[in-house]
Amino acid sequence: MVNATIVLIAATLRVFGSGGGESQLMPTQSHVADVSAFGNLSSERWKLHVKLRADATTGLDAGEAYAQLHVAKWLDVTAGRVIEKWGTGYGWNPTSFVGPAKDPTDPNDRRSAYRGVDMIRADVFVRDTNVSLYALENGQYAARVYRLIRGTDVSIVWRSSGAAAASAADFSRDSGARSGRRSTAGIALARVFGNALELHAEATQHRALAGGQYTFTNDINVVFELYRDQKTYALARIYRPFVNAKIDAELIALTSIRDRSTILRASITRKLRPNISAYLIDTEFVGREKPVARLTSVGLRYYF
Secondary structure, three states, X not given: OOXXXXXXXXXXXXXXXEEEEEEEEEXXXXXXXXXXXXEEEEOOOEEEEEEEEEEOOOEEEEEEEEEEEEEEOOEEEEEEEEXXXXXXXXXXXXXXXXXXOEOOOOOOOOOOOXXXXXXXXXXXXXXXXXXXXXXXXXXXEEEEEEEEEOOEEEEEEEEOOOOOOOOOOOOOOEOOOXXXXXXXXXXXXXXXXXXXXXXXXXXXXXXXXXXXXXXXXXXXXXXXXEEEOXXXXXXXXEEEEEOOXXXXXXXXEEEEOOOOOXXXXXXXXXXXXXXXXXXXXXEEEEOOOOOOOEEEEEEEEEEO
């Protein structure tokens, strides 16, 4: 990725982003293209941030646009549209009451499609504890308390009643918040053991997740998670970079424990230039009830 950085009289401007196209080859042919641009203008006391995304379907949209002010050593205030990332899980985040719904088959949001939530946020720093208070749309409120306790990352989160949520019936997508009149609370934990092993967990009144990841000496990374909502699902991910060949390979398996239906997603990414990558994604559906047997897509992405 190439970043453009310009110093403007005690302020720094940074612009970066990516653009590309993706074609689905099977079972039917379709084509999509998009461009995402990020801009940061910041000084020691304030920051302006914007994320603009355009594609052929939705047109131009501001995924993020906010202003942040460093009021004091113990207080930051942010106002605008922000993409919040709560939780410690890889494929799902049950405690992400404010953040966008995550797709476990594409947890890294390869096309930068996430869209933020309009809010006013106050971040209070008290000794070794960070407290974030949120005023959201439609008269909603949320809070997050974070602290590192004896090497373990601990986050306690809460959101007021009426939070919108995606349906939990489709295990390929998840939203941390649950619809209803009652407020929702949860806890997220993560701890690193040595240089290779990480364990994490999240829990709310209705959902729970536990998992971990291990990185071997040859840079192979393995992730495993169990997620419980109305049903129980398992995720396994194997990732390996081939540095000399400039290729990254990834395999993700999502399984419903009850009926054994499974989604297998294999992807290969080849770096053609330092800022240009091509990729192939093959998704297989296994089980009695499946919309199609296979989806195959290819794409090209340019980073600036």
